[in-house]
Amino acid sequence: MFRAPGPPRPGPGHRHEHKLKTGHLRGNRFEIVLRGEGTEGLETLRARAVELERRGMPNRYGEQRFGLDGDNAERARRMLETGKAPRDRRAARFLLSALQSEVFNAVLAERLEEIDSVELGDVARVEQSGGLFWVDDPERDRARAAAFEISATGPIFGTRMRAPRAGVAELEQRIFDRFGLPALESLALPRGLRARGGRRALRVRPEALEIEPLESGAGLRVRCGLPAGSYVTVLLETLVGATRDAGPRSRSSDGPGEPRVSSG
Helix, strand or coil: CCCCCCCCCCCCCCCCCCCCCCCCCCEEEEEEEEECCCCCCHHHHHHHHHHHHHHCEECCCCHHHHCCCCCHHHHHHHHHHHCCCCCCHHHHHHHHHHHHHHHHHHHHHHCHHHCCCCCCCCEEEECCCCCEEECCCHHHHHHHHHCCCEEEEEEECCCCCCCCCHHHHHHHHHHHHHCCCCCHHHCCCCCCCCCCCEEEECEECCEEEEEEECCCCCEEEEEEEEECCCCHHHHHHHHHCCCCCCCHHHHHHCCCCCCCEEEC
16 A cells, blocks of 8 residues: 655746636646555556546545545535534635535546546536537547547536536436435525536546656655646545555554655
């Protein structure tokens, strides 16, 4: 088992004069060192990396999205049931975002095997422009998905979310029912809180994904680029399996012989 990285070090470049706002970040570059013995050989991992670049990796929300105790989504469910939100509206938005993320992850889990395809009724995303459209010709659009021109999307529930059609709509409604969500047109939020919603691609493509052995001993160095909003921890889980943070706060719980991973 490998350990996941601590905070990444700043890369080359220069300081921007203005504060980044939502939507300004296009992506991130990562260089991560995984220390320890994995269960699979280097060539196997490199072959998997090629497959991830071809098909894409799951665009799942990482565990950090759900709070230190992992209960933000559950707190959001109670908030919607009672209509009582924290006085801090920013905190309330974080809770709601966690529930939206958990619902998206549940839909993604149902569609993991077809991540590089589309179905009739899907709301697909055009990779180059970000535009959305309903899939009404699956045979044509599956070829486009295989070429990574388009990707199927999952729900970020809200009052203005574009809903899919046909069987995809039925699947997403089953997930909504599982979480106790009302019909989107009936979604009632506590005063001062809004959730317009949207769609999120089920997959993203890692860019320039490289895996190299460490010269100093057992372990690997992973380099890649990821679009904004995707999680390098998810990439590592998809690539090498379970990981554990090698940051200072996690070291007190290290077991004997367990490998560590840190940013490079």
